[in-house]
Amino acid sequence: MATLPHPTLAFVTDRTRTKGRPLADVVDAAVDGGVELVQLREKDLSHPELLTLTRELKSVIAGRALFFVNGDVDAALACGADGVQLGESGASIAGVRAKSGGLLIGRSVHSVEAAVKAEGQGADLLIAGTVFPSASHRSEPFQGVGLIERIAARVSVPVLGIGGVNADNAASVIEAGAWGCAVITAISLADDPRGAARDLKAAMLAAKPGVRTA
Numbered sequence: 304m305a306t307l308p309h310p311t312l313a314f315v316t317d318r319t320r321t322k323g324r325p326l327a328d329v330v331d332a333a334v335d336g337g338v339e340l341v342q343l344r345e346k347d348l349s350h351p352e353l354l355t356l357t358r359e360l361k362s363v364i365a366g367r368a369l370f371f372v373n374g375d376v377d378a379a380l381a382c383g384a385d386g387v388q389l390g391e392s393g394a395s396i397a398g399v400r401a402k403s404g405g406l407l408i409g410r411s412v413h414s415v416e417a418a419v420k421a422e423g424q425g426a427d428l429l430i431a432g433t434v435f436p437s438a439s440h441r442s443e444p445f446q447g448v449g450l451i452e453r454i455a456a457r458v459s460v461p462v463l464g465i466g467g468v469n470a471d472n473a474a475s476v477i478e479a480g481a482w483g484c485a486v487i488t489a490i491s492l493a494d495d496p497r498g499a500a501r502d503l504k505a506a507m508l509a510a511k512p513g514v515r516t517a
Contacts, residue, residue: 307369307428307461310507311483312500313340315373315465316360320491326356327363333490334368336500342388342409342430342485344373357382369407376403388430391417396424411465413443418454418462428461429454430485434476435467438488448479455480470502474510483507 314333318326330341343360345353353375361382364370371386372379376399379387386407387399396408409428410421418429431454433443443466451464461482468476469489476484484507493499 307482308339309461309482310477310510310512311339311461311463312337312504312507313342313430313463313465313483313485314338314490314500315342315344315485315487317487317491318345318356320488322492322494327359329491329496330360331363332495332497333500334364336497337504338368338490338500340369340371340483340485342371342373344388346373350375350378354378354381357384371407371409376406379403379406386427389426391421396421396426400425412454413446414450415453415457418458422458422460426460428463428482429458430463430465431481432464432485433466434464435472437466448475451476451479451481468503470499470506473503473506477507477510477512480512 316326321329341364343357357372357378361370369385371388372384373388376387386409388409391411391413399408407427409430410426411430412418412421421429431450433445436445445466454462463483463485464476464481465485468484468486473484490496490499
């Protein structure tokens with residue numbers, strides 16, 4: 304089973320927010336700049352459309368980063384992805400585990416209670432948010448790095464903070480106890496996705512890590 308580097312920089316895709324550039328080009332540049340996990344999150348696509356895109360991105364990533372597919376276990380398996388990301392109220396982790404074999408399973412969470420539950424059910428990693436005000440999730444209240452501190456104190460699996468994370472605040476997420484950071488806008492809308500990823504990774508590496516047991 305694949306493992307997550309520490310700290311991990313994850314890029315969550317949104318093909319509608321790339322400044323008109325092909326998503327594959329943005330992903331390629333992001334990985335080249337230091338992204339270590341790419342999560343394909345395109346909820347409006349049909350299964351056949353998603354499968355086509357998973358195969359394209361898997362080819363572009365070419366083993367340089369872990370590749371997760373959001374929600375669609377069949378697409379993740381078909382393209383040889385490393386993992387699948389489930390929503391907080393998404394599919395059963397046990398059910399996905401039985402079907403997926405060696406895939407890593409992530410769960411998105413928004414509270415300590417959900418995080419503890421997901422770990423108990425066997426999640427390999429958690430993506431927790433919303434940490435800061437987010438252009439991608441305007442309707443979701445942000446909870447600050449305190450959310451990361453509270454979750455990191457209660458679970459032992461890796462936690463990635465998401466929501467409004469950028470090069471200016473990524474260090475605070477790591478210092479709060481996160482294993483890493485997940486971003487959308489900070490890379491997808493950057494003029495230079497490669498440079499944006501490089502700056503994010505540098506900020507994370509310069510942080511004083513919080514207490515983690517993973």
